Amino acid sequence: MTSPPPPSPDIIEAAAARLQALERQIAGAVLGQGQVIRELIAAAAAAGHVLLEGLPGVGKTLLVRAMAKAVGGHYARIQFTPDLMPGDVTGHAVFDLRSEQFHIRRGPIFCNILLGDEINRAPAKTQSAMLEAMQEQQVTIEGEALALEPPFLVLATQNPIEHEGTYPLPRAQLDRFLIKSVMGYPDGAEESAIVRQITAGAVGDRLDLSRVQPIMGPDDLLAIQTAAAALTVDDSVLDYAVRLVRATRDWPGIEHGAGPRAGIALIRAARGHALLAGNGYVIPDDVKRVAAAVLRHRIKPTADVEIEGFDPDQLLAGLLADVPAPRV
Amino acid sequence: MELERIAAKLRPRTGWESIDLGFALARRWFLPLWALWWITAAPTGIAALIWLHDHAFLWLLLIWWLKPMFEATLLFWLSRALFGECLSPSRALEQFGRAFPRRLWPQILWRRIGFTRCLSMPATLLENLHGSARRRRLAVLEGQGLASWLTLICAHLEAVLWIGAPLTLVLLIPGALPGFDAGELLLEQFGPDAGEAPGVWLGIAVMLLAMSVIAPFYVAAGFALYLGRRTELEAWDLELVFRRVASAERAAPTAPRRAARGSRTPVLVLACAIGLGASGDTASADGGAPTDPTAPDEARAIITEVLAHGDFGATRTESVWVYVGGDNEDGEQPDDTAPPRLPSDWIVAIATALKWSLAAGAAAVMLILLQGLRQGRAALPRLGRGKRSGAGLCTETPTRTVTSPPQSHCEPMPAAAARLLAAGDTRGALALMYRTRIESLHAAGLPLRPSATEAECLAAAAALAQPAEHDWLARVVALRQAVAYAHAPVERTAVEALIATATTLPQEPVVLSKGPAA
Numbered sequence: 110m111t112s113p114p115p116p117s118p119d120i121i122e123a124a125a126a127r128l129q130a131l132e133r134q135i136a137g138a139v140l141g142q143g144q145v146i147r148e149l150i151a152a153a154a155a156a157g158h159v160l161l162e163g164l165p166g167v168g169k170t171l172l173v174r175a176m177a178k179a180v181g182g183h184y185a186r187i188q189f190t191p192d193l194m195p196g197d198v199t200g201h202a203v204f205d206l207r208s209e210q211f212h213i214r215r216g217p218i219f220c221n222i223l224l225g226d227e228i229n230r231a232p233a234k235t236q237s238a239m240l241e242a243m244q245e246q247q248v249t250i251e252g253e254a255l256a257l258e259p260p261f262l263v264l265a266t267q268n269p270i271e272h273e274g275t276y277p278l279p280r281a282q283l284d285r286f287l288i289k290s291v292m293g294y295p296d297g298a299e300e301s302a303i304v305r306q307i308t309a310g311a312v313g314d315r316l317d318l319s320r321v322q323p324i325m326g327p328d329d330l331l332a333i334q335t336a337a338a339a340l341t342v343d344d345s346v347l348d349y350a351v352r353l354v355r356a357t358r359d360w361p362g363i364e365h366g367a368g369p370r371a372g373i374a375l376i377r378a379a380r381g382h383a384l385l386a387g388n389g390y391v392i393p394d395d396v397k398r399v400a401a402a403v404l405r406h407r408i409k410p411t412a413d414v415e416i417e418g419f420d421p422d423q424l425l426a427g428l429l430a431d432v433p434a435p436r437v
Numbered sequence: 438m439e440l441e442r443i444a445a446k447l448r449p450r451t452g453w454e455s456i457d458l459g460f461a462l463a464r465r466w467f468l469p470l471w472a473l474w475w476i477t478a479a480p481t482g483i484a485a486l487i488w489l490h491d492h493a494f495l496w497l498l499l500i501w502w503l504k505p506m507f508e509a510t511l512l513f514w515l516s517r518a519l520f521g522e523c524l525s526p527s528r529a530l531e532q533f534g535r536a537f538p539r540r541l542w543p544q545i546l547w548r549r550i551g552f553t554r555c556l557s558m559p560a561t562l563l564e565n566l567h568g569s570a571r572r573r574r575l576a577v578l579e580g581q582g583l584a585s586w587l588t589l590i591c592a593h594l595e596a597v598l599w600i601g602a603p604l605t606l607v608l609l610i611p612g613a614l615p616g617f618d619a620g621e622l623l624l625e626q627f628g629p630d631a632g633e634a635p636g637v638w639l640g641i642a643v644m645l646l647a648m649s650v651i652a653p654f655y656v657a658a659g660f661a662l663y664l665g666r667r668t669e670l671e672a673w674d675l676e677l678v679f680r681r682v683a684s685a686e687r688a689a690p691t692a693p694r695r696a697a698r699g700s701r702t703p704v705l706v707l708a709c710a711i712g713l714g715a716s717g718d719t720a721s722a723d724g725g726a727p728t729d730p731t732a733p734d735e736a737r738a739i740i741t742e743v744l745a746h747g748d749f750g751a752t753r754t755e756s757v758w759v760y761v762g763g764d765n766e767d768g769e770q771p772d773d774t775a776p777p778r779l780p781s782d783w784i785v786a787i788a789t790a791l792k793w794s795l796a797a798g799a800a801a802v803m804l805i806l807l808q809g810l811r812q813g814r815a816a817l818p819r820l821g822r823g824k825r826s827g828a829g830l831c832t833e834t835p836t837r838t839v840t841s842p843p844q845s846h847c848e849p850m851p852a853a854a855a856r857l858l859a860a861g862d863t864r865g866a867l868a869l870m871y872r873t874r875i876e877s878l879h880a881a882g883l884p885l886r887p888s889a890t891e892a893e894c895l896a897a898a899a900a901l902a903q904p905a906e907h908d909w910l911a912r913v914v915a916l917r918q919a920v921a922y923a924h925a926p927v928e929r930t931a932v933e934a935l936i937a938t939a940t941t942l943p944q945e946p947v948v949l950s951k952g953p954a955a
Binding site: 115341343345346388389390391392393394397413414417429430431432433434436 | 611868872886887888889890891892893918919921922923924925
């Protein structure tokens with residue numbers, strides 16, 4: 110298999126301009142989450158699914174809705190609950206009395222951007238219904254494989270607290286998410302700005318998306334993803350990504366390291382990040398910037414490390430500070 | 438010597454009891470003794486650290502070798518404190534500095550290695566004996582040979598503390614803590630790269646702590662052995678009793694004294710006689726003896742009177758059972774009450790071999806120290822007298838980690854880059870410029886790890902480099918990334934311009950080597 114030719118500088122410039130405009134649009138609606146926004150856009154450029162984790166009220170849903178509005182296309186939302194059935198996500202066959210035939214009723218997963226809100230509140234069988242869609246970009250209903258229209262992005266959210274009545278995502282499903290972004294609390298100034306912006310003339314607590322303007326369509330996003338996939342990755346950069354992933358497997362405090370899919374995800378996300386930065390090639394900085402987001406949900410800390418209060422990000426910070434960067 | 442002021446109770450003690458007494462003294466005055474050890478050792482250690490900061494083990498060896506110097510201050514302080522004169526550290530050091538330095542040289546030179554140092558130091562330093570007088574004195578003092586055991590025990594206690602403290606720490610710290618491998622930290626000080634391992638200084642700190650904790654006990658126990666032996670040899674306990682009786686006799690009213698004279702006279706005479714005898718032996722230690730209140734003729738008369746007393750001259754026969762051994766036993770029976778002695782023959786052989794091997798090692802260390810001193814002088818400009826000018830210093834010290842074709846081992850960076858560019862190796866020329874500049878910034882104090890990427894190096898360089906230099910570095914990075922990661926062609930003129938600008942920057946020679954760069 111030969112690599113596609115690298116995109117021309119014009120294509121890179123245009124794609125980067127759109128991504129940067131997208132970043133500005135989202136940042137206008139979601140304050141104080143610059144890093145998460147960049148990770149989200151990099152994942153979108155890499156055609157990867159995103160798992161957003163954050164405490165209630167930090168703007169997870171707002172972020173996804175702002176993204177969906179700016180990108181355009183068909184947006185759908187599923188509120189995951191314990192009684193949600195797989196058919197509620199993928200769709201099902203219904204019998205039409207008039208035609209006396211079964212018709213496929215497509216579920217909300219048939220969209221371009223899917224918000225899976227509180228995904229860990231649905232049981233495992235419903236969560237796994239999304240596996241096929243996320244990995245293979247298709248859904249099988251009544252034995253019939255139905256392709257999802259590209260671009261297809263799943264942006265799922267989950268709450269790191271209140272685990273009662275939740276179903277933690279299995280590692281196999283977590284691996285389907287290209288990145289996991291963690292939304293923390295904004296700092297004081299940003300929080301003041303958020304309160305000021307949201308409460309200015311607002312009635313009730315509806316999410317205000319009036320500042321977000323559609324700046325591209327699904328086709329544009331598809332073109333961006335195509336350009337990102339063709340960015341040049343030097344062997345030394347690829348080797349750096351692999352070394353990072355392999356280091357997680359024998360790093361102190363990590364019980365299970367990341368699998369080979371993590372290396373693939375790391376390069377994909379780094380390509381998205383490079384394109385967002387306006388580069389036609391991937392540099393080690395791109396890999397390093399997205400490494401935590403790509404790896405944090407793919408490693409399992411040891412029990413004593415968790416008891417000591419360390420989280421995966423702290424483990425990965427030590428790892429990133431230890432693995433030598435490529436020197437050409 | 439004013440025995441009346443002694444803080445410990447004087448009585449004949451076995452060697453082990455004397456060591457117990459020493460440990461009790463060390464416990465009582467541990468804090469001042471410990472502080473005094475550090476006050477003496479810290480300046481020496483810091484001064485030595487300036488020269489030996491790159492040779493951790495040599496530094497530790499030096500401190501270990503100078504232990505008698507630190508212990509001598511403890512001995513001096515203890516010898517005063519035991520007789521009621523608790524000196525402040527500054528006063529102790531002042532008096533010590535006046536009296537002891539000349540006596541100390543042999544202790545830290547040819548007498549450094551010795552199993553009986555704890556006992557020989559009091560005799561040598563406090564009595565200021567030399568030559569054959571010292572040898573005869575030590576032969577008398579050594580007695581049961583417990584000084585060797587004390588040295589062995591304290592050395593082992595030091596080792597136990599040195600190894601046990603970090604080991605306990607390692608066992609208590611969870612093994613999977615991120616970024617901290619306590620076991621590796623502990624073991625790396627014994628590895629091939631021990632000189633650069635961070636755990637080395639941790640181990641050395643623990644060793645120093647162990648030395649400082651054990652030293653008061655070692656010195657005090659040695660000093661107590663010395664006191665116990667002198668008490669035994671010179672009957673200090675009897676002297677003390679008689680001195681007190683004599684003192685009480687002088688202090689009592691005249692009439693009662695006469696009345697009591699008949700019964701106390703023999704005791705007084707003995708006190709005087711023993712006091713005279715003892716003062717002859719101890720004169721060298723205290724420089725004075727109690728005055729004899731009696732004239733010879735009168736004393737002779739009193740002695741005759743005493744000998745005529747019923748307590749003297751009477752004979753009495755008593756029968757006791759004496760164990761003579763079983764039928765199957767023959768020869769001399771071991772004395773169970775005597776402390777075990779070291780097997781003298783082989784211990785002396787080992788000690789002698791150890792002594793000469795350590796002497797040879799010490800000579801080697803001295804040579805290494807001298808070499809380190811020379812290197813330290815060479816490194817002085819780096820320690821604060823300014824930056825090296827570069828072109829004139831073509832040593833192997835500044836290591837550049839550039840993977841390039843073999844070339845001259847000492848060449849200014851612009852010239853080397855220009856040569857690579859002329860050879861068509863644009864990528865190599867740009868890499869050389871980038872690394873050389875980063876290395877020079879790193880040498881100037883820029884904290885960079887091998888994991889630092891170009892952007893991180895550039896961001897860190899902004900803090901140290903001049904704006905023009907930083908701009909130059911940013912252009913080098915941009916071109917280098919385009920060549921290396923995008924496989925894009927770079928205009929030769931752009932690289933030539935960078936090389937031309939590089940000639941205006943501070944230069945350092947390039948030494949090529951292989952391996953990961955910082």
